[in-house]
Amino acid sequence: MGVSKRILAVIPAYNEEESLPATLAELRSVRPDVDIVVVDDGSRDHTAQIARQYNCALISLPMNLGIGGAVQTGLHYALRRGYDVAFQFDADGQHRPDQIAAIVDPILCGDADVVLGSRFLQKTDYRVSRVRGLAMRFLCWLTSRAIGRKLTDNTSGFRAYGKEAIAFMTANCSYDYPEIEAIISLVRSGFRFREVPVLMRERVAGKSMFTPLRAAYFLVRSLMAVLVSVMSGSKRVLYSDAVVAEEKFDTTPAHNR
Amino acid sequence: MTPLQRIIGSVASLLMMALIFHLVRRRKLREEYSILWLAAGLVMLLVAAEGRLVYWVASALNIQHPAYGLFVLALLVGIVLAIHFTVVLSRLTAQNWRLTQEVGLSAQRIDELERRLAAYESEVEKKS
Numbered sequence: 001m002g003v004s005k006r007i008l009a010v011i012p013a014y015n016e017e018e019s020l021p022a023t024l025a026e027l028r029s030v031r032p033d034v035d036i037v038v039v040d041d042g043s044r045d046h047t048a049q050i051a052r053q054y055n056c057a058l059i060s061l062p063m064n065l066g067i068g069g070a071v072q073t074g075l076h077y078a079l080r081r082g083y084d085v086a087f088q089f090d091a092d093g094q095h096r097p098d099q100i101a102a103i104v105d106p107i108l109c110g111d112a113d114v115v116l117g118s119r120f121l122q123k124t125d126y127r128v129s130r131v132r133g134l135a136m137r138f139l140c141w142l143t144s145r146a147i148g149r150k151l152t153d154n155t156s157g158f159r160a161y162g163k164e165a166i167a168f169m170t171a172n173c174s175y176d177y178p179e180i181e182a183i184i185s186l187v188r189s190g191f192r193f194r195e196v197p198v199l200m201r202e203r204v205a206g207k208s209m210f211t212p213l214r215a216a217y218f219l220v221r222s223l224m225a226v227l228v229s230v231m232s233g234s235k236r237v238l239y240s241d242a243v244v245a246e247e248k249f250d251t252t253p254a255h256n257r
Numbered sequence: 258m259t260p261l262q263r264i265i266g267s268v269a270s271l272l273m274m275a276l277i278f279h280l281v282r283r284r285k286l287r288e289e290y291s292i293l294w295l296a297a298g299l300v301m302l303l304v305a306a307e308g309r310l311v312y313w314v315a316s317a318l319n320i321q322h323p324a325y326g327l328f329v330l331a332l333l334v335g336i337v338l339a340i341h342f343t344v345v346l347s348r349l350t351a352q353n354w355r356l357t358q359e360v361g362l363s364a365q366r367i368d369e370l371e372r373r374l375a376a377y378e379s380e381v382e383k384k385s
Contacts (some may be wrong), residue, residue, distance in 0.1 A: 039361070058368065059361040065354060073358040077365070249359060250366065 005084040005108050007034045009100075010074030012067050014041040016091040017050055023052045023091050030097035037077050041070040047091075066221045067157070067179075079242060080250040084108070086161065087160035095158045097125055098110055099198040103160040112190040113165045116151075116183065116200035117158035135215050139222050143180055147187040148229050151195060155179050158198060163190055167242035184229040196257075258308035266305025274298035293341070297334065 004028060009027060013020055020038075024243035029038060038051035051058040059073055071088050078086035089095050099117060106112040121184045136155055144151045157179060161169060165186060187193045258266075277294045280286035286294075304310055315323035337378075 037365075057365060059365045061357050061361040063357050065357055069354055069358065073361055076358060076362060080362075199300075249362065 004033075006082070007104060008074075008078045008081070008083040008086040009034050009089045010071055010078065010086055011038045011056075011089050011091050012041055012074065013038055013043065013047045013051070013091040014064060014067075014070070015043045015045045015047060017043075017045040017047050019074055019093045020047060020050045022093050023089075023093050024056065025051070026096045027089065028054070031100055034100065035083070037074050037254050039074045039230075041065060041067070041068040049176045068182075072169060075166050076246065077169050078161075079166050079170055080246045083166070084163055085160055086166055088157050090157050091118035096199055096201060099158070099200075102198050102212060103158060105161040106196065107160055111192070112194040113162045114183070114186050115160045116153070116193070116195045117156055117200075118153035118195045119156060119198065120152040120199050135219050137182065139219070139226075142223070143184060146184050146226055147193075149187075149193075150207045151183070153195070154183060158200065164239050165184070167237050167239045170246070171237040171242060181229040184226060188229070206234045263305055263308060267302055270298050270301035270305055273301070279288070 039055040039059045040048045103115040103117045105116050140154050143154045281291045311323045315326045320326040
């Protein structure tokens, strides 16, 4: 066994003071080998203080960027600190620490660059509302067509990125529906993508804000996102180039990080 | 057009151009964008000062009522301006986005450095 690989959990958190403590505590106890960075996405509650209490690395954004911007910030952090794998882990308790191995291991083995944890690849008891389910299924079908392979759960935020994919994600930003756009541009840029079945929980705190009107808006915006990512070529960046670009900002010697 | 109309029109467009100059001088408007407005002011001045200009253009383009031509032109200029502004806005959004991320990342580094410094200082204190 060589040098052990370094794994980073990126936890985007926007006003998650209710569920964050349990999430952090569980993650720490189940996977003590994983480093954690909490990206506080301009919260107005005690999200930042909680992250400090748990002694996690904390990136506090002065403004709310949305989930895509928060995760991307975490990936910048991963790139600068030289992590081998970074995975997104939601603060609301939906994602289970015992499922991390499922999405991280394929990357550690070198079998994939991006791994997505799917709720629907296996029959699970995870339920979504009918309107939402319909919208999700349609978008999945569309995304599958765009990348030319079957996809069962394109809105899942439970996903892991290898080094090269991290570099790509920091150089190409998608603002609105990063979940969908990111997969399409990654696959179209030649990254090895894999979908694995995972178990998830119903959200512990907070409510999904899906009304029919919102669903319609979500659908239209997602369609735009798919179109944009199919039409616009993203630039495939070399890992070494990405590191040079990042060093402009972070001059900490590597051995001190 | 009566002479009075021509004078009022010319003065109005000259005033607008003066306003643009003033804003640029006071650094409330960037030169980059002032060019656009000055060009618009110049066209307004020409149309106001030489009333037949509109008729000449209209007859050249085979438009029956010159006023329609003017109307369409104004609308087009408005649309182009609006597109220009949304492009500028999108650029600003992207820049803001990156800056926000960098502010967060830098704050995290400061945080970490301060913690390390505190740990180091307490260690030195213990030794002495």
